[in-house]
Amino acid sequence: MSENTLQYIDNNSIFHRVDALSKLGWVLIVVIFTFQFRSAEARGIMLASLFICALLFARIPITAILRASPLIFGVAFLLGIFHLFITPGINTLFSLGPLTATQEGLTKGLEFFFRLAIMVMASFMLIWTTDIRELMVGLVHLGIPYRYAFAIFMALRFLPIVQQEVDAVKAAHAIRGRASSSPVRHRFRLWQRYLFTVIVNGLRKAESTALAIESRGFGAFPDRTYVKDFRWTFPGIVLMFLFIILGTWLIFWERHLF
Amino acid sequence: MIQPSSPSSASAGPIVRLSGLTYQHYGKTAPALTDINVEIKRGSFTLLVGPSGSGKSTLCMLLNGIIPQILGGELTGKVIVDGKDVSESKVQNMAHSVGLLFQDPEWMFATLQVEDEVAFGPENLRLPPQEIAAQVTKSLEYVGMNHLRKNLVWALSGGQIQKLGLAAVLAMSPEIIVLDEPTANLDPATTHSVHELILRLREEGRTIILVTKDLDEFMAQADHMILLSEGRALAQGTPRDVISEHGSIMLDLGVWLPDPTEIGLRLKQLGLLKNKAVPITVAEAVDALKDIRFKEISSKKKESNLGEILVRAENVQFGYTRKTKTLRGVSFDINQGEIVAIVGQNGAGKSTLSKMLVGLLKPSHGSLTMFGRKASQWNVQDLANDVALVFQNPEHQFLCDTVHEELAYSLLAQGIVDPGEVEKRVNSMLERLNITDATETHPFSLSAGSKRRLGVATMLVGGRARLLIVDEPTYGQDRRLTERLMELINNLRSEGITVIMITHDMRLVDAYVDRALVMANGEKIFDGTPSDLFQSPEIIERASLRTTALRRIVDGLRAAGTPVPNGLNIVDSFVAAVAFV
Numbered sequence: 001m002s003e004n005t006l007q008y009i010d011n012n013s014i015f016h017r018v019d020a021l022s023k024l025g026w027v028l029i030v031v032i033f034t035f036q037f038r039s040a041e042a043r044g045i046m047l048a049s050l051f052i053c054a055l056l057f058a059r060i061p062i063t064a065i066l067r068a069s070p071l072i073f074g075v076a077f078l079l080g081i082f083h084l085f086i087t088p089g090i091n092t093l094f095s096l097g098p099l100t101a102t103q104e105g106l107t108k109g110l111e112f113f114f115r116l117a118i119m120v121m122a123s124f125m126l127i128w129t130t131d132i133r134e135l136m137v138g139l140v141h142l143g144i145p146y147r148y149a150f151a152i153f154m155a156l157r158f159l160p161i162v163q164q165e166v167d168a169v170k171a172a173h174a175i176r177g178r179a180s181s182s183p184v185r186h187r188f189r190l191w192q193r194y195l196f197t198v199i200v201n202g203l204r205k206a207e208s209t210a211l212a213i214e215s216r217g218f219g220a221f222p223d224r225t226y227v228k229d230f231r232w233t234f235p236g237i238v239l240m241f242l243f244i245i246l247g248t249w250l251i252f253w254e255r256h257l258f
Numbered sequence: 259m260i261q262p263s264s265p266s267s268a269s270a271g272p273i274v275r276l277s278g279l280t281y282q283h284y285g286k287t288a289p290a291l292t293d294i295n296v297e298i299k300r301g302s303f304t305l306l307v308g309p310s311g312s313g314k315s316t317l318c319m320l321l322n323g324i325i326p327q328i329l330g331g332e333l334t335g336k337v338i339v340d341g342k343d344v345s346e347s348k349v350q351n352m353a354h355s356v357g358l359l360f361q362d363p364e365w366m367f368a369t370l371q372v373e374d375e376v377a378f379g380p381e382n383l384r385l386p387p388q389e390i391a392a393q394v395t396k397s398l399e400y401v402g403m404n405h406l407r408k409n410l411v412w413a414l415s416g417g418q419i420q421k422l423g424l425a426a427v428l429a430m431s432p433e434i435i436v437l438d439e440p441t442a443n444l445d446p447a448t449t450h451s452v453h454e455l456i457l458r459l460r461e462e463g464r465t466i467i468l469v470t471k472d473l474d475e476f477m478a479q480a481d482h483m484i485l486l487s488e489g490r491a492l493a494q495g496t497p498r499d500v501i502s503e504h505g506s507i508m509l510d511l512g513v514w515l516p517d518p519t520e521i522g523l524r525l526k527q528l529g530l531l532k533n534k535a536v537p538i539t540v541a542e543a544v545d546a547l548k549d550i551r552f553k554e555i556s557s558k559k560k561e562s563n564l565g566e567i568l569v570r571a572e573n574v575q576f577g578y579t580r581k582t583k584t585l586r587g588v589s590f591d592i593n594q595g596e597i598v599a600i601v602g603q604n605g606a607g608k609s610t611l612s613k614m615l616v617g618l619l620k621p622s623h624g625s626l627t628m629f630g631r632k633a634s635q636w637n638v639q640d641l642a643n644d645v646a647l648v649f650q651n652p653e654h655q656f657l658c659d660t661v662h663e664e665l666a667y668s669l670l671a672q673g674i675v676d677p678g679e680v681e682k683r684v685n686s687m688l689e690r691l692n693i694t695d696a697t698e699t700h701p702f703s704l705s706a707g708s709k710r711r712l713g714v715a716t717m718l719v720g721g722r723a724r725l726l727i728v729d730e731p732t733y734g735q736d737r738r739l740t741e742r743l744m745e746l747i748n749n750l751r752s753e754g755i756t757v758i759m760i761t762h763d764m765r766l767v768d769a770y771v772d773r774a775l776v777m778a779n780g781e782k783i784f785d786g787t788p789s790d791l792f793q794s795p796e797i798i799e800r801a802s803l804r805t806t807a808l809r810r811i812v813d814g815l816r817a818a819g820t821p822v823p824n825g826l827n828i829v830d831s832f833v834a835a836v837a838f839v
Contacts (some may be wrong), residue, residue, distance in 0.1 A: 133371070200702060
């Protein structure tokens, strides 16, 4: 099977050994701090620290990060560009036809770029290093009814399969050739069709899955047994603690420096 | 041995009773099942057979209450399974009684790790953790996968996925095991190993209900056979009785039958197998036909009429990642006008090779030349005019909202823009494929057979393709649909189109292809005629293949001293060659 961007990467790293709830808590901590930062420098350092964690402590192959980078940076970049041009300001940097980029727009654009990139990168690290089942059991441990916890779990479980489906449809469409002389129209038609095929097949498969898990007794009782129950781990506590320290220090640093 | 946990297993009487059952799917105008009356005994082994769309899967889903509890619809009559009325018992509460293994168990998996997957069902039933752990080990040992318990489910091969699905079902200790086409897309040797597991369960006295087109190994073992057609139970009884009384109807319906049975039935129809029962195993066929005499067949060798070399692969290598090598130095030529089969175990590199031939992948080492140009100089769009690939799931290829538009799209993509010409070609292709009544139908709404034919049509309507690649022609098709598809492919070949088939079906290989390329672990281990292939036991074993039952009959007859002419590769030619029995 070819490798997918949105699936668990089976490594025995220290990050993998961190319990799922601590990792979820860590993502929340990272996101909360990111919204508290005022400078691009602090956000940049946070993003860099995520990359260091991914490469050194989660042992995520650089190829996996590169493959995911259009998702991590692509949307964030577009959001950044959008804010660069729509933010009103007085210090004009340059103009592109009717669009004017201002210093204020650049600051805002960078802010949004980093916020989104950090959130996506942290979420990817959670997906890459967490057996989603553990996350489900963890959520149940927090008191969330297992049917709801399982819904989140299934959504994440099927992300790589949906991606495979998109790849298969893309390949099949590529060999059909292009019927429209306009590349844009052609691309639009393809996207329309990817969505249609993936949604139709996705719904069919989701139905098969729902039937299969009900056939295996899912939902028969208000609760269920867990062979592997949830346990908080020490590295998890350390991870959350370290990022609280990092975030707090960055806030102090940027507010004294700038 | 894993036994059902319910103490009721000792009780007598049928474990499944369907009386006056009629069922209509929600939103449909005709019933999927009509007036079914069936009784299945505890501990029996039942085969459910019928052509595509006859209601087999619907019946399977009735047994554990998915129908009508989840899928709704209108049900009349009674369905009593393990003492419970499925109309009144929740699906979850049927889990102890019925374990259902779906056609594609990958979709039934709810977790990431093998052992978690097996534990999932018992966890839902609130069994104590220690008991679940023991059950998981026992079930995984049963299917021979305990050493893979820490593996991720998406890293498993096709056969392992099926075995894991079976282990997950066994871990719940159901009274009845229902298997819906469990080997639909597995290589022959893996299919055999799954069959062995099913037969082991049968020996242990489990109640098994099996839907499969690979009946060869089960005909003599099954207690009961139910023949479905258009939602009605046309016949039921022991396989031998059903075959002897309704065999001809089964042939007409397009049900896949084992070669010994088909030969027996066809000879009976010709009045050549009088006073003998229709054989249901290879051994019985050899015994019944030991006095057979064949007509004189001219031993004229098929003329080799090969055209230019269309594809030349020299030491082609490829890996999806740097560490893994999917193709390890493959070399071959494909000549114009050939039908070539690429065969081998699941994961041997067959699909990778076909993607390379349409330009979706490029070799990492070695050289691939297509139509006289290096593969590196081709892009997918250019190649699309010359090479047509029919995917296993034709839905992936469809881009438009009607069958007509779908064909017109292909013409436009090839630069044929004149509306009159487009109309003419589309209509001619629709007639050729016999789907004129569905021109305005959405491609997704077609039947499985029509979808497959439309998949071929979209690729060929432009009339410029020189090479057609078909991925697993028999997948999801009954015998009649497969024969129609193969007829189409044969006609294309006679028009000069070269065909490459990727298949696990050895009957197709033996019957239709000129040459077989056998792949194993990313290497080509054989390149020759099917006859030579089936006489190479070492290759057969290495590539996880199996000889066809017809070949085993021919070998058996020869071993018994009966002369059999060469070239009788399909049941048709075998039967046509028989002078008397």
